[in-house]
Amino acid sequence: MQTSKLAAICSLEDLQKVSYLTRAILFKKQPTSALVFWLDGQAYSYVNHCMHMHRPLNGEQDAIFDETGRYLRCSMHGFIFEPTTGECQSPVCLGQRLQSLRLQVLDGVVYFSEKHLQLRDEL
Ligand code: FES
Incomplete structure (x- = not known):
């Protein structure tokens, strides 16, 4: 191994x-x-x-969580991701995952x- x-x-x-x-x-x-x-x-x-337009999630803002703290949020266009899996929850990239x-x-x-x-x- x-x-x-x-x-x-x-x-x-x-x-x-x-x-x-x-x-x-x-x-x-x-x-x-x-x-x-x-x-x-x-x-x-x-x-x-972020798979949407290939930007860092914190590119526009020094933050990676949404206002609830429940989801990761890309600061460029606001796509959200499940923090435990990296799975995108926004329609354009639904189901795609952060690496x-x-x-x-x-x-x-x-x-x-x-x-x-x-x-x-x-x-
Ligand atoms: S680049 Fe992340 S939401 Fe558009």
Whole structure:
């Protein structure tokens, strides 16, 4: 069995203090960024790329949740996504999903656990 490489993101305590954070990554050799957030007792991460017009979810606004905190929301045109699956709930992209990224939490530290992911230096 091939094991995934772990890349440290932050402490679990720090993740629980913020609405979300971003990390610059190389995923499948493409430079992009990841969204990481804590919701209802679990850490989630997605590639920060809305399939509608290929923009980051937080491109227009420093936020990724709608006003209810129930859904992820792309700040460009307002499409919403189920935060636990990344599935789009808006008609144009209904059923399409954000690319999820596997995480692991070990000894109070949150890690990416993806074979094809490397952290990049933040700009
Ligand atoms: S680019 Fe995300 S809703 Fe249009």
